[in-house]
Amino acid sequence: MKQPLIEIKNLSAGINGKQILKGINLTVRPGEVHAIMGPNGSGKSTLGYVLAGRKGYDVTGGSVTYDGKDLIELAPEDRAREGLFLAFQYPVEIPGVNNTYFLRAAYNEQRKHRKQEEVDAVDFLAIVKEKMKLLDLPDSMMKRAVNEGFSGGEKKRNEIFQMAVLDPKLAILDETDSGLDIDALRIVAEGVNKLKRPDNAAIVITHYQRLLNYIVPDFVHVLFDGRLIKSGGKELALELEEKGYDWLIGKNGK
Amino acid sequence: MSESLNAIEQFVASDYKYGFITNIESDTVPPGLSENTIRFISAKKHEPAWLTEWRLKAFRHWLTLAEPKWPNVTYTQPDYQAISYYSAPKQKKTLNSLDEVDPELRKTFDKLGISLNEQKRLSGVAVDAVVDSVSVATTFKGELAKQGIIFSSFSEAVHTHPELVQKYLGSVVPHTDNFYAALNSAVFTDGSFCYIPKGVRCPMELSTYFRIEAANTGQFERTLIVADEGAYVSYLEGCTAPMRDENQLHAAVVELVAMESAQIKYSTVQNWYPGDKEGKGGIFNFVTKRGLCKGANSKISWTQVETGSAITWKYPSCILQGDNSQGEFYSVALTNNCQQADTGTKMIHIGKNTRSTIVSKGISAGRGQNSYRGQVKIMKGATNARNFSQCDSLLLGDKCGAHTFPYIDVQNPTAQVEHEASTSKIGEDQIFYLNQRGLETQDAVNMIVNGFCKEVFRELPMEFAVEAQKLLGVSLDGSVG
Ligand SMILES: Nc1ncnc2c1ncn2[C@@H]1O[C@H](COP(=O)(O)OP(=O)(O)OP(=O)(O)O)[C@@H](O)[C@H]1O
Ligand SMILES: [Mg+2]
Numbered sequence: 001m002k003q004p005l006i007e008i009k010n011l012s013a014g015i016n017g018k019q020i021l022k023g024i025n026l027t028v029r030p031g032e033v034h035a036i037m038g039p040n041g042s043g044k045s046t047l048g049y050v051l052a053g054r055k056g057y058d059v060t061g062g063s064v065t066y067d068g069k070d071l072i073e074l075a076p077e078d079r080a081r082e083g084l085f086l087a088f089q090y091p092v093e094i095p096g097v098n099n100t101y102f103l104r105a106a107y108n109e110q111r112k113h114r115k116q117e118e119v120d121a122v123d124f125l126a127i128v129k130e131k132m133k134l135l136d137l138p139d140s141m142m143k144r145a146v147n148e149g150f151s152g153g154e155k156k157r158n159e160i161f162q163m164a165v166l167d168p169k170l171a172i173l174d175e176t177d178s179g180l181d182i183d184a185l186r187i188v189a190e191g192v193n194k195l196k197r198p199d200n201a202a203i204v205i206t207h208y209q210r211l212l213n214y215i216v217p218d219f220v221h222v223l224f225d226g227r228l229i230k231s232g233g234k235e236l237a238l239e240l241e242e243k244g245y246d247w248l249i250g251k252n253g254k
Numbered sequence: 255m256s257e258s259l260n261a262i263e264q265f266v267a268s269d270y271k272y273g274f275i276t277n278i279e280s281d282t283v284p285p286g287l288s289e290n291t292i293r294f295i296s297a298k299k300h301e302p303a304w305l306t307e308w309r310l311k312a313f314r315h316w317l318t319l320a321e322p323k324w325p326n327v328t329y330t331q332p333d334y335q336a337i338s339y340y341s342a343p344k345q346k347k348t349l350n351s352l353d354e355v356d357p358e359l360r361k362t363f364d365k366l367g368i369s370l371n372e373q374k375r376l377s378g379v380a381v382d383a384v385v386d387s388v389s390v391a392t393t394f395k396g397e398l399a400k401q402g403i404i405f406s407s408f409s410e411a412v413h414t415h416p417e418l419v420q421k422y423l424g425s426v427v428p429h430t431d432n433f434y435a436a437l438n439s440a441v442f443t444d445g446s447f448c449y450i451p452k453g454v455r456c457p458m459e460l461s462t463y464f465r466i467e468a469a470n471t472g473q474f475e476r477t478l479i480v481a482d483e484g485a486y487v488s489y490l491e492g493c494t495a496p497m498r499d500e501n502q503l504h505a506a507v508v509e510l511v512a513m514e515s516a517q518i519k520y521s522t523v524q525n526w527y528p529g530d531k532e533g534k535g536g537i538f539n540f541v542t543k544r545g546l547c548k549g550a551n552s553k554i555s556w557t558q559v560e561t562g563s564a565i566t567w568k569y570p571s572c573i574l575q576g577d578n579s580q581g582e583f584y585s586v587a588l589t590n591n592c593q594q595a596d597t598g599t600k601m602i603h604i605g606k607n608t609r610s611t612i613v614s615k616g617i618s619a620g621r622g623q624n625s626y627r628g629q630v631k632i633m634k635g636a637t638n639a640r641n642f643s644q645c646d647s648l649l650l651g652d653k654c655g656a657h658t659f660p661y662i663d664v665q666n667p668t669a670q671v672e673h674e675a676s677t678s679k680i681g682e683d684q685i686f687y688l689n690q691r692g693l694e695t696q697d698a699v700n701m702i703v704n705g706f707c708k709e710v711f712r713e714l715p716m717e718f719a720v721e722a723q724k725l726l727g728v729s730l731d732g733s734v735g
Contacts, residue, residue: 054686078691083692094688095707102691105701109692145705162691 003027004065005170005201006051008253012061012226020046021197022226023062024091028170035212035237036205037247038223044205045135047223048172052086053079064241067169080106081113085167087159087176092157094146094253101159103165131164141231152179158190164195171202177211191216207242222248268524287339289313295340299409299443301415306578312429312439322567325596326625326657329565332503332538339441339474398456404449405460408476411447418449426509426546426573428687434505434540434567438474445475450516459715461490473508476549481516484548488519490718498580502527504563505540514549514576517599519557521714523722526562531620532617533592535550536564541646542568547579547605554584556599557713559722564593571600574608574636581610584710588726589622598628603636603669612643615707619730625657634671639669647677647705650699650730700727 004027011024020043028034038044050057051064053076064071067082072084094102107127108118119127128142137157147155156176163171175194177185190200192215204215212220213235218234221228222245230236230248280629292313296306323330329570398405411419429439481487484712491508504526510518520543529536539562542648545554556570572581585598601610632642647656658675688698704711704723711719 016269050687052690059340060375075694076686077692077694080690088687092681092683092686094684094705096703096708097701100690105693105697106688106691116673166691182393 002031002253003068004028005030005067006071007065009063009065010040011064012060013046013057015046015062017059019060020049020226022224024223024228026221026228028203029203030169030201031099031196032218033202033204033215035158035215035217035220035234037220037237037240038202038209039249042147043226044223045174048086048089048174048205048238050201051079051172053074061246075129077109078113080166081110083167084112085163085166085168085171087156087163087171087173089174089178091147091159093148093150095148097143097191098156099146100124100142106162107165113154127165131161134164134194135161136187151180153184156180157184157188160191164191167195167200169200170214171200172205173202174205176204177206177208186214195229198208200228209237212237224249226232263503271445277624283450286335287337287441288315290442290675291339293442295441301409301525304420305412305589308423308429309440313434315430316433316436316440319444321433325567325627326623326659327565327594327596329538329594334437337503339502340443345479364496365481366599376722383671396610399455400459402451403456404447408442408445408447408478411478414634415447418480419447419478422478422509422511423476423733424509426511426544427542435542436505438476438507438542439483440679441476445477445506447477448479448481448489449500450481452486453484454482455485456487459488459490459718465735473502473504473506473528475614477506477508478511479509479518479520480511480554481513481518482511483513484515484518485513487713488537489521491522491524492542493519502536503538503540506542508543508570510543510545510551510554511555512545512547512552512579515550515551517553518545519554519555520545521526521572521718522556522560523718523725524558524560524562524566525725528562528591529564531591533564536593537562539563539566539568541568543568543648544573544600545571545581546573547576547608548583549579549604550576551578552576553580553582555584557582557585557710558586559707559710559714560585560595560597561725563595566593566595566597568595568597569599571601572603572610572611573604574639575604576608577605578607578609579605580608582713583610583612583614583628585614586617586707586710586712586722586726587626588617588730589613589619589624590621590730591622591638593620596627597623598626599630599724601641602630603630603632603639603641606637607637608636608639610639610641612641612645613709614645615710616642616647616656617647617703617706617726618647618656619650620654622654623657624655625659627659627661629663630671630673632664632666632671634665636666638667639666641669641671643671643673645673645675646706647675649677649679679723696730699730 006028008024008026013021013023024047036044038193059072068082071079075096104124111118141158147158152156156179159176176188180188189211204217217234220232222233270414289310291320292309293306296309397421429436444580481491483497491576510516510520526537527535547554554572558570560566570583575582581601582725587595588595589595599612600612612628616626616628618624628643631641632639644657649656656677660673662671684702685695685698688701703726711722715721
């Protein structure tokens with residue numbers, strides 16, 4: 001078996017003194033896709049933020065080993081440079097900052113971190129063009145400011161586009177499917193599949209089993225009240241779609 | 255949320271990178287201001303009698319005035335008798351080439367990254383360097399002269415083109431205009447003069463770098479730019495000053511005159527010493543800048559990036575006298591630590607179909623206080639005048655402030671005046687978003703701030719825009735976790 005890419009052990013975390021994650025255990029190995037499902041407010045986005053190192057989210061117990069390193073010790077930008085990518089549930093707008101300019105800055109931060117030479121605007125444009133084709137994105141999007149005035153679906157596509165360019169080892173997609181129309185959903189999912197390799201992995205947070213028809217997960221986990229209360233294969237998603245969460249919650253009741 | 259605020263506050267701490275002092279021997283008068291001081295300055299500069307009289311008239315008027323109290327700033331009033339009103343770098347002879355410039359001065363320019371050599375070779379910019387109020391090097395004059403363009407120090411122009419100077423001096427900013435303009439008119443030592451003849455498009459950006467040197471020396475520049483019918487000129491003004499403990503007063507006057515179909519673009523990057531984190535030291539920048547769109551179809555644009563000075567009091571304005579004339583004001587003003595800025599513009603519409611655009615971006619960090627003060631005045635005869643104003647404020651942290659004081663006075667019913675204003679904070683979510691893509695917080699903040707200022711930066715000439723972006727970075731440089 002491959003070495004884990006990320007190993008989360010008994011992770012507890014909270015915000016403003018409020019405990020939200022209450023002992024998460026999850027191991028993701030290269031080449032795997034894990035889906036996390038669960039009712040609203042169960043802590044799915046919180047898990048993403050904690051892994052990405054958002055300020056204000058305090059780890060109160062447990063450990064996270066990422067690519068052999070203590071993840072919690074790393075600054076958020078270093079986690080990103082080490083190949084951890086979070087596609088946001090609600091991507092923010094950065095008015096006036098050109099999308100291509102921003103993405104090149106991000107790309108070059110990663111390269112500097114790896115002691116590689118920075119890429120100039122011309123070479124970067126070639127990389128961008130290739131990835132745009134992969135995701136069937138319009139040129140105009142790259143000329144606009146980061147997410148400024150983007151529709152909900154455009155923002156989500158921009159997240160996946162950034163992911164395609166930054167080529168992370170571990171991608172966490174937080175409800176990237178919500179807000180996408182049916183065609184966009186297919187395009188985005190196909191894009192994610194094309195980027196899949198034996199040496200990278202993804203954690204896909206979603207409410208809909210529909211997405212998992214396209215991005216087929218190796219494992220499905222149910223997060224409820226800060227704990228992973230059930231894990232299974234892709235068929236678990238179908239079962240959840242059919243029965244909802246009550247039968248699980250009842251068993252694990254609060 | 256409290257932690258993210260903390261990060262922003264920490265980040266706001268910064269050090270002034272241009273704080274160094276050059277040793278150039280000065281020829282300084284003892285502190286104090288009287289008719290004798292003015293006669294001394296005038297004599298020192300071998301000025302004609304009319305100019306001496308003009309200065310004295312301004313001085314006598316100044317004595318009757320009090321410092322304005324309406325700007326939204328607080329400071330200890332300078333002691334005008336403790337200021338030395340004249341100091342010139344010692345110069346043995348008129349310089350023919352850059353090699354003859356005082357090596358100490360050259361070093362200063364090098365530290366600022368604006369060596370004249372570089373300027374000359376790379377950017378084709380003619381540089382009229384003003385150090386301690388007197389020009390020491392003027393380049394590219396020959397090339398400009400071929401087209402009939404006059405670009406020289408003010409004191410030189412007084413001798414070479416007295417008729418032009420006498421005709422336009424005080425024609426846009428009269429000595430009676432305000433306290434600081436009166437003071438400047440009485441004691442100004444030097445500055446730049448520029449005349450673009452009919453139909454000539456100035457082939458290069460004209461640029462002046464200002465430095466304030468000898469301690470306790472007030473700096474009073476006078477700049478006059480005249481664009482004759484159909485002429486075009488783009489003028490750049492950039493400034494830095496060495497670190498000082500005492501407050502230094504700066505009260506410049508800039509006058510622009512655009513004749514029929516002429517166009518003047520005036521760009522400023524100002525990064526004088528803002529004082530330390532506790533508000534000690536720093537420059538008092540009390541400037542009067544005004545442009546007159548005298549002829550029909552003329553246009554004047556002010557673009558400013560103000561990041562320095564302890565106190566800024568500055569309203570580059572346009573008098574739109576000619577029919578169809580246009581005035582523009584694009585401004586970025588940044589206040590950090592204890593800096594205070596009260597800045598904005600006045601657009602006075604007199605002619606028919608006159609148009610004005612105001613875009614003001616205020617950035618407040620630390621305990622900085624930033625006020626936009628703008629007046630749009632549509633006179634009775636200004637049929638179909640139009641104005642659009644947009645004032646945006648960006649706050650970094652919660653100890654700083656942004657204030658907007660728009661004054662609108664419409665006397666013609668056909669006028670259209672639009673005013674938009676917004677205030678926002680740099681969000682912790684924006685910083686985290688950029689962190690998550692690999693940018694550290696300092697770079698993230700710089701990127702967000704630069705994005706906020708984009709509409710103004712794109713009005714600046716290319717090299718200047720790059721410099722302005724760097725400058726915002728320097729001004730906001732700090733320690734962020
Ligand atoms: N800043 C905060 N202060 C207090 N509670 C918070 C804060 N942020 C999140 N929470 C709470 O933490 C819990 C988990 O939120 P989270 O966003 O992780 O849920 P989620 O599983 O992603 O839900 P959804 O499916 O709606 O996206 C919720 O009860 C939420 O209200
Ligand atoms: Mg969520």
